[in-house]
Amino acid sequence: MDGTRTAPRLLDTLAEIDGDWLESVLHAAGHSARVREFAIQPIGAGNVSDTARIVLTTDGDAPASIVAKFRPSTASSHAHGVGSGAYSIEAGAYRLFAAATDGCRIPRILWLAGTDDNINLVMEDLSRVTRAGDQVAGCGVEDARRVITQFARLHRTFWPLASKDAPPWAIRMPSAGDYWVPVLESAVSQVAQRFADLLPDRHIALVAEAATVSRAWHDLRHPAMTITHGDPRVDNVLFDDDAGEAILIDWQVAGVRNPMHDVGYFLSGSVSIEDRRTSERELLDLYADEFGATRGYVMNRIVDDYRIQLISGLMTTAAAVALLPDAPPVNRLLLALLERNCAAVEDWGSIAAIRRRM
Structure with missing residues (x-):
């Protein structure tokens, strides 16, 4: 993988995820890997977010799966997310915890980007151990x-x-x-x-x-x-x-x-x-x-x-x-x-x- 790869772009929907984006996420998290195949498996009902497990087939050092959390695709849920400030709050919380040396246990974050009306949160997949x-x-x-x-x-x-x-x-x-x-x-x-x-x-x-x-x-x-x-x-x-x-x-x-x-x-x-x-x-x-x-x-x-x-x-x-x-x-x-x-x-x-x- 090219060490000069740019940061992942901010996506609007899970459907926009492609191999290049996944490779840029893995690179940002310190993994050198090329994505050969991936499968997106939705998680949850999507009331407050669109969340999916992404199963990866890669060449190189990478986890077998990751979890991606995006803004909800339904208009009413998204309007609530914007009105309540949910996207900027969640992004701010994870950044705060990343800087803390002690505290509660949270998933390890691979990539995080967000605005007041959007969020791309990629985390370790803990489903196999929890x-x-x-x-x-x-x-x-x-x-x-x-x-x-x-x-x-x-x-x-x-x-x-x-x-x-x-x-x-x-x-x-x-x-x-x-x-x-x-x-x-x-x-x-x-x-x-x-x-x-x-x-x-x-x-x-x-x-x-x-x-x-x-x-x-x-x-x-x-x-x-x-x-x-x-x-x-x-x-x-x-x-x-x-x-x-x-x-x-x-x-x-x-x-x-x-x-x-x-x-x-x-x-x-x-x-x-x-x-x-x-x-x-x-x-x-x-x-x-x-x-x-x-x-x-x-x-x-x-x-x-x-x-x-x-x-x-x-x-x-x-x-x-x-x-x-x-x-x-x-x-x-x-x-x-x-x-x-x-x-x-x-x-x-x-x-x-x-x-x-x-």
């Missing part, structure tokens, strides 16, 4: 321990971080509220209609009540914050059983927030109601130990923040009802999340706690 999380089924307590450990490592790496000192791409909750609060408010009636026969009346009412405190919740002030994942559902996690680790993926809503945003979001949506009730105190203890009390984030603060921040899951799930199609696979996912989210918010009296904090 298993993906299943959002509808949820995860067990042992997997939850692995995820909570990664959260603590992520959060402590950038703690404490004031909003004014955070990277410009990082979501700030008050400005995020300008986008998400109207979406959540519009979703209230859709939740009631779509899940009328599937959710109890008190949970449908809870969604409506959550919408009434959404603006205030987004505007809450916190003494110290950190970089957070923002959307840590278990289907945004890979599990490396040999290493006993979780790997966090999909950073499209990374931002500067209270650390318990991630912990509450995950435990309220990705762990069964029974397992959460039985194990969440143990998992909060694990988080505190891994984070390190000497850093100033101690257990009583963690519990107080958790009570308020776990509503992050319900806020996001309910808003998603307004953004995602009314289709059986989507509704199974949303229902699983809503059932768990509502139970957690009830258990912890989160809405009342937010009103007190207001």
Whole structure:
């Protein structure tokens, strides 16, 4: 391969991928190889991105497969990506983590380029050594321990971080509220209609009540914050059983927030109601130990923040009802999340706690 090869051009769709582009990506990642054949295998439903595994046949030093993540091809999903800043946020997050010497485990990035309305993200393919999380089924307590450990490592790496000192791409909750609060408010009636026969009346009412405190919740002030994942559902996690680790993926809503945003979001949506009730105190203890009390984030603060921040899951799930199609696979996912989210918010009296904090 020519050592003077130019950087990969920014593509719009997976269909534009060709051998020359793949060779330039491999070269940028330090691999000398000529691509003889390749096959593109779509991954996922394409709700927030078009993602594919690319199986390679090469001459030279190169991985057998890679994963490419591009902007979604559907107009509505792309409009959401542009409106929410998802492309620049994810690109900024991966660049930040590449510069960090410690922190959570993420996939190795081979190539990354992006703008406000596009992204080309090429990563190592971990499918042969990991298993993906299943959002509808949820995860067990042992997997939850692995995820909570990664959260603590992520959060402590950038703690404490004031909003004014955070990277410009990082979501700030008050400005995020300008986008998400109207979406959540519009979703209230859709939740009631779509899940009328599937959710109890008190949970449908809870969604409506959550919408009434959404603006205030987004505007809450916190003494110290950190970089957070923002959307840590278990289907945004890979599990490396040999290493006993979780790997966090999909950073499209990374931002500067209270650390318990991630912990509450995950435990309220990705762990069964029974397992959460039985194990969440143990998992909060694990988080505190891994984070390190000497850093100033101690257990009583963690519990107080958790009570308020776990509503992050319900806020996001309910808003998603307004953004995602009314289709059986989507509704199974949303229902699983809503059932768990509502139970957690009830258990912890989160809405009342937010009103007190207001």
